């Protein structure tokens with residue numbers, strides 16, 4: 642029986658910083674509102690004249706994770722990317738990155754699971770490693786949400802941003818590393834957060850007509866999502882702790898999806914975990930969907946917030962709806 646453990650982390654953030662002050666000059670909003678209601682102060686946005694496509698960002702994050710792991714890319718058996726903003730409808734960003742890495746042995750593909758894309762990808766890789774089908778894998782989350790945002794819709798454009806994060810996961814025969822992954826979805830609520838970008842026209846055009854959106858623009862019902870987010874995140878975090886007979890005091894660090902500081906505070910409160918044990922970088926990066934957890938994980942790792950043997954809880958929630966959790970013992 643194999644277990645999987647993370648042996649390298651990396652992230653890539655676009656150069657261009659977009660501040661709340663700048664947004665004030667574009668739409669009817671204020672720095673005060675954005676900080677108070679979301680916790681976001683700045684976000685990073687891809688530029689056309691930089692090498693900042695989804696593939697570019699995923700590649701940069703992956704190279705850093707591979708370097709930390711101390712492996713060569715031809716050792717990878719799998720490359721799985723969580724993304725809702727691939728450069729092409731097909732082929733997958735996974736295949737684009739595989740080509741750039743010359744990871745010739747790897748099976749590569751994308752996972753579309755909204756903001757839970759990274760955790761869904763991690764769950765698949767963990768299962769592949771446990772079953773003996775894979776020894777070493779690259780798991781990443783990458784988004785270029787700036788390309789599907791309606792920059793006149795103040796209820797979404799102040800929240801969403803771009804970035805990428807990646808981890809290298811390796812098989813071990815020791816009983817450590819990733820202890821569990823849980824993934825869940827409920828398609829009944831698909832229209833709380835969606836974009837019809839992939840189809841080029843709206844699946845339900847009547848939903849879009851009223852708000853003067855281009856067909857591919859992202860649409861969100863923030864209020865209803867907010868309540869569901871706290872509930873789903875809390876339940877799946879509790880499920881993860883129960884599965885592993887771990888209580889909240891045992892958790893050294895929680896790395897939640899960075900959608901809204903008030904969602905994160907609600908989660909911490911429900912789990913009875915003090916905010917000092919919760920990793921937060923939403924103030925710098927906003928909501929980068931499936932990239933948010935691997936970016937935060939990489940930063941926490943490089944800042945020395947993770948010690949060997951620490952129990953780390955990661956939880957995500959997003960479009961689909963999807964939500965997911967994982968508990969692992971840190972082993973770098």
Ligand code: UT7
Nearest residue numbers: 670671674756795796799863864866867870900901958959
């Ligand atoms: O990534 C995973 C999925 N995403 C989420 O889970 C996001 C969940 N939702 C949220 O984070 C929050 O619901 C938002 C940040 C999106 C919105 O915050 P809120 O406190 O729920 O605000 P609201 O939608 O209830 O709006 C309150 C007021 C409204 O004005 P009125 O109708 O009361 O006059 C909005 O029009 O705030 C207004 N508003 C804004 N004002 C200034 C909405 N966006 C803005 C803005 N600047 N950017």
